[in-house]
Amino acid sequence: MSEAGTRVSRRRLFGLAGAGAALAGAGVAGGMAADRVVPAASTTDTAANAVPFHGANQAGIVTPAQDRLHFVSFDVTTTSRNDLVDLLREWTRAAERMAAGQEATEHGAVGGPAEAPPEDTGEALGLPASSLTLTVGFGPSLFDQRFGLADRRPPALIDLPAFAKDALDPARCGGDLCVQACANDPQVAVHAIRNLARIGFGAVTVRWSQLGFGRTSTTSRSQSTPRNLFGFKDGTNNIKAEDTDALRQHVWVQPGDGPDWMTGGSYLVARRIRMHIETWDRTRLSEQEEIIGRQKGSGAAHGQAGEFDPVDLHVHGEGGKPLIADDAHIRLASAESLGGVRILRRGYNFVDGSDGLGHLDAGLFFIAFNRDPRSQFVPMQQALAEKDAMMEYIQHTGSAIYACPPGVRPGGFWGDTLFH
């Protein structure tokens, strides 16, 4: 599996064709190297490193969560299976290069013929790899009649049921394909999505896309826990990259789970959760803490002293009242309440301008990876949608599910196990 920071990224100065270019087989044209370029000053910055693209699983799932997100959902407009496979091949080559801090193609933004459109859009020239990961997923609609994939659809790739209080905007739901770009520099994440969209001209169109600026989940013990826009630490009890057994049990599709092509993959559920932050901000601190089940400052669960002290749902206070309320978020979302169910969360905060009614359009773009959403995300969300005290302050406005295939071997391509 991929891990950030384990590898020195390929950093070179502008116009200097060194080992990196040779390694990648990149051409040099017009005196400019075709891979990207980095100020020498950043060489001590581990956040700038490259995350390996290849592996048994896709990067960007248990990779320590980068700071920024650009998530895109595409509609496939071609009806040719061959065109779709060609696109996935071409995307994979570009993704390999961009994850290494290179331009999308060998010629790049300025190395091709002047009489042709550039093969890279150029806005990431000079920026390091920034721990970019690109993770692809296939939506249920890809398995319709167009591409001969109907009998390859995994039973776990369900159409998500309607949940209580859903307020979904169809323009923010679904899609044939998704790409999750995570990086420590938003310009690098945006550049990657845009160049995949450019490569896909004529075969795919952007259905919806979402930027996220602050990760809300901790996917490695090397990371401190960030805060969501309710101001609370988020992700304290998330599954971590170091929890190999839990990943096997809850995240990675295992042999025999369904079609073989998904073994080593995972199911991604995305939910755009609008937070009514103005209402929340007028709620008293004690009520906020009761809703969450944790203390706002330290992040400790009620009845505990420290953020990482194990949660005890059975502690009672005065009068026998449970310290963690029956409708507290952490109680309802706990493995204990859900018969052992856990998910790997990987969400980001967002602010999408204003809502036209005097408020910020802000919230959490929730991303979760599941081994099987039928027994993980779905029962968890059913419990939360029906009982969670937090529901008064949030609305689910977007929803999608995708099957993320296993990782790519050198020479392979995204989804090759599905199409072969």
Add this chain to the structure above:
Amino acid sequence: MSEAGTRVSRRRLFGLAGAGAALAGAGVAGGMAADRVVPAASTTDTAANAVPFHGANQAGIVTPAQDRLHFVSFDVTTTSRNDLVDLLREWTRAAERMAAGQEATEHGAVGGPAEAPPEDTGEALGLPASSLTLTVGFGPSLFDQRFGLADRRPPALIDLPAFAKDALDPARCGGDLCVQACANDPQVAVHAIRNLARIGFGAVTVRWSQLGFGRTSTTSRSQSTPRNLFGFKDGTNNIKAEDTDALRQHVWVQPGDGPDWMTGGSYLVARRIRMHIETWDRTRLSEQEEIIGRQKGSGAAHGQAGEFDPVDLHVHGEGGKPLIADDAHIRLASAESLGGVRILRRGYNFVDGSDGLGHLDAGLFFIAFNRDPRSQFVPMQQALAEKDAMMEYIQHTGSAIYACPPGVRPGGFWGDTLFH
């Protein structure tokens, strides 16, 4: 003037009430310091430093451009002049604190009574000052009959004229007040705007807001030139913080320019410029470079070798054709073509999801500071809107103008020269 990195920010560990709290007069409640909290590991990171809030001019204008933007335009809903002044006072106290890396108020997110709403929304707990600057401006509509300010409106604070090819969305235009938050961490910028909105409940509502993720302008010679979403370096010839004479001539309102209350201020023009990046990306490199007037790789103007070589608009190539085309962007926007006019640009790239038509909704949120927009931004934009070859690839979808008052002295408040 404010400069980032000239001052060590006040960084303290969680729960440790040290010199920082005493310095700021911050209270300590429930064992928690009321100012924010930073991991000790970040102490060598200059991007985390605090920018001084007070000065003769507002910070955030010639401050070296931070990486991230949250810009908000407010409508004032109270009709009481006293309430408006009280709000500006309260905002100023909060802005002083947040710029120093503290919570919005003394009590902060968790230091107040549990039975009251928190006085800070909490999502920036643990984050350093991140060079946050907050810059306020007053729109033309603030000078209507509501607040007795009609005779204080500066003649330079015009209603912007319609420009050729404008495609303005009224929901992204105008507003009584603006706040520009710039920081090196988007969560810090968003936190600041959100807490000002929280403080303003009942007196202001959010009219529109815009996030920007990549600065496109260089406002100090200490910075390298970033790239916009056309993939070109942007801001090479911008006025720089070091150009004191040019700032006096083109940016800061001088005594005698108009009403005294604006002396030391500047006029901010904001334009949301949608870029049709999909069309641009299908344009050949030579045409892109002809439209801009510069080489995409190096950023050198045509006829020059290096990015910072002075532009020569009179160089001709074969057949006497000018190397920089008559309708090239840098020719039309040049001081030479505009009779000496210059502006200070401070824009950011944006991607606001998708446009519902299969494309990313991406572009440049243009911000410019002028001593007098009547003789600077307006003639420049008239020339560009009518002749710039780039107009084929862009659309101006939002527009606003604000009078940014001079800087605040300790004990003063935003706009005190206007209201006194």
